[in-house]
Amino acid sequence: MELQKREEEMLSGKHGSGLKKCMEILVAVGESYGAARMIPINSVHMAGNYSVMETEGIEWLEELVQGGSKVTVFTTKNPEMYDFEDWMEFNVPEDLRDKQNRINNVLKALGITLLYSCHHYLAGNLPRFGDHIAWASSGSGAFANSVIGARSNRDGDHTVISAAITGVIPEYGLHLSSNRKGQIIVTTDNLNLSGFNHADFQAMAWHIGKKVRDRIPVFVDLSPDTVIQNIKAILYSLTVTGAVGLVHFVGMTPEAQTVEAACGTNDIASLERISLTQEDVDQAYREISTATDQKVDLVIFGCPQCTIQEIGEVVDLLEGKKVHPETQLWICTSGWVKTLCKRMGYWEKIRAAGGRIVADIGAACGPYLYLPKQGVRVIAVNSARASYYSHNVTGMETWFGSTKECIETAIAGTWRGRK
Amino acid sequence: MKIRAKSIVKGVVRGEAIISRMAISFTGGVDPNTGIVREPGHDLEGKSIAGKILIFPIGKGSTTGSWQFYATYKRGNAPKGIINLRAEGVVAVSAVITGTPMVHQPEKDPFDYIKDGDMVTINGDEGFIEIE
Numbered sequence A: 001m002e003l004q005k006r007e008e009e010m011l012s013g014k015h016g017s018g019l020k021k022c023m024e025i026l027v028a029v030g031e032s033y034g035a036a037r038m039i040p041i042n043s044v045h046m047a048g049n050y051s052v053m054e055t056e057g058i059e060w061l062e063e064l065v066q067g068g069s070k071v072t073v074f075t076t077k078n079p080e081m082y083d084f085e086d087w088m089e090f091n092v093p094e095d096l097r098d099k100q101n102r103i104n105n106v107l108k109a110l111g112i113t114l115l116y117s118c119h120h121y122l123a124g125n126l127p128r129f130g131d132h133i134a135w136a137s138s139g140s141g142a143f144a145n146s147v148i149g150a151r152s153n154r155d156g157d158h159t160v161i162s163a164a165i166t167g168v169i170p171e172y173g174l175h176l177s178s179n180r181k182g183q184i185i186v187t188t189d190n191l192n193l194s195g196f197n198h199a200d201f202q203a204m205a206w207h208i209g210k211k212v213r214d215r216i217p218v219f220v221d222l223s224p225d226t227v228i229q230n231i232k233a234i235l236y237s238l239t240v241t242g243a244v245g246l247v248h249f250v251g252m253t254p255e256a257q258t259v260e261a262a263c264g265t266n267d268i269a270s271l272e273r274i275s276l277t278q279e280d281v282d283q284a285y286r287e288i289s290t291a292t293d294q295k296v297d298l299v300i301f302g303c304p305q306c307t308i309q310e311i312g313e314v315v316d317l318l319e320g321k322k323v324h325p326e327t328q329l330w331i332c333t334s335g336w337v338k339t340l341c342k343r344m345g346y347w348e349k350i351r352a353a354g355g356r357i358v359a360d361i362g363a364a365c366g367p368y369l370y371l372p373k374q375g376v377r378v379i380a381v382n383s384a385r386a387s388y389y390s391h392n393v394t395g396m397e398t399w400f401g402s403t404k405e406c407i408e409t410a411i412a413g414t415w416r417g418r419k
Numbered sequence B: 001m002k003i004r005a006k007s008i009v010k011g012v013v014r015g016e017a018i019i020s021r022m023a024i025s026f027t028g029g030v031d032p033n034t035g036i037v038r039e040p041g042h043d044l045e046g047k048s049i050a051g052k053i054l055i056f057p058i059g060k061g062s063t064t065g066s067w068q069f070y071a072t073y074k075r076g077n078a079p080k081g082i083i084n085l086r087a088e089g090v091v092a093v094s095a096v097i098t099g100t101p102m103v104h105q106p107e108k109d110p111f112d113y114i115k116d117g118d119m120v121t122i123n124g125d126e127g128f129i130e131i132e
Helices: A005-012 A017-032 A050-066 A094-110 A138-148 A157-166 A198-212 A228-241 A259-263 A278-288 A308-318 A335-344 A346-352 A384-394 A403-412 B065-074 B089-098
Strands: A038-040 A044-046 A075-077 A168-170 A184-187 A217-219 A272-275 A298-301 A328-333 A356-359 A378-381 A397-400 B002-004 B006-009 B012-019 B053-056 B081-084 B102-104 B119-123 B128-131
Touching: A005 A017, A017 A050, A017 A157, A017 A168, A017 B006, A017 B089, A044 A157, A050 A094, A050 A157, A050 A384, A050 B065, A075 A157, A094 A157, A138 A228, A157 A168, A157 B065, A157 B089, A184 A198, A198 A228, A198 A272, A198 A278, A198 A384, A198 A397, A198 A403, A217 A259, A228 A384, A278 A384, A278 A397, A298 A403, A308 A328, A308 A335, A308 A346, A308 A403, A328 A335, A335 A346, A335 A356, A346 A356, A378 A384, A378 A403, A384 A397, B006 B089, B053 B119, B065 B089, B081 B089, B081 B119, B089 B102, B102 B119
Parallel strands: A044 A075, A184 A217, A184 A272, A298 A328, A298 A378, A328 A356, A378 A397, B012 B053, B053 B081, B081 B102
Antiparallel strands: A038 A168, B002 B128, B006 B102, B012 B119, B119 B128
């Protein structure tokens, strides 16, 4: 790679051991992909929480701070393990709070904003069309590329932290227009999409991710009126089963207003096609749920964290109902949406029905570090992503279905969706 | 026989091959305490990748995979070397931060020439794979 003078200096260790380590990582990644140079970035988002970082990961960050590192680009952080305001209520064990304190301290020392949210693009970390950014968290990275039209690779945390500290990232992959062309056509005309709910879109995308692997899919016939919630459903599920960074939704993705614009120089007629069937969707449902026991200990929403609109829907579904005494209902969101819930009266309504709004965590990993010890084993989720990670990282037994089915489950205490 | 491949992380390492035709996610897919693949339905499910030369098409899934790979490595359960058909960011950076020799884009499909248990050398300095 050809480096600028300042980048060379960082690599040589002239500006400290932290910058040296970061530049080594970026150069190695750049060399792997044949990047010609580094380019400046203006937005960074870090993903890892304690359940994936573990103690070794905290130590890695602490070493970076000891090397004198600090971010030079606005950087936010994904959710963590528990609600920082209401942690007393949740019996969070002391060792996890100690680990969390270490994480808070090391991130603050690095200059990272402790947002603890995965809808950071709704909370101040909003790039523009064409911006070069470094977002870990594969779902939101796909959102940035596909909905906003900013440019991020599917970077891991070590890469984005290095980018935040140095201010640059290797120019390869999705940073280059030539690599953003559609590679595989997806058609949905065999499906009755008008009858699809949020969970059906996720099941559909689960199947697509497996077929697409790391290629760029082009949805040619999805209505540009498809609500953003269903677009998010596709993106956050597709990125579980596939290594997908960019999805072209023709008529919706800024650079893909037409199929031709989406595919560029790639010959559309010769591209592989995926024609989705209802059987693909049904099969995905069977793969996503992992539980057999009908009794559900916890119904949990928020992967990605619930928006204020989604919490409003839950409030409506709970109207006049009570959550079963042996089942918990958690609605995970960001600290700022929780504040808004209090203002809107949602907080009181959900508590009165026997549910909880929990800030600073997502439904995928964090809380399962302490919930199993409190007797939580079988959970119901409205997120395929949460099902995959909570099952595979922390061993939860999962049921997956729509928000409505999950709320009915919370009221009945047993699973009310597809089996 | 030798197969040329592009180097991602330098270093030379020899070990027993374990081969998968499926993409791997290090978050959720592999247990850091044992190195055993735990993704239901994966073709390596129940098998350990610890100390092996791990051959698989490509990474997938969460970008937090490099943390889990790092923890797996620190606990002595990471693969010794990695061969990918095509590298993607999460696996590449996992190899970089742990100094695990890694090559990708082999000139011949390794699935045609390598089977589980074969002794394989990754030469990340010169960019080739050698099968005994």
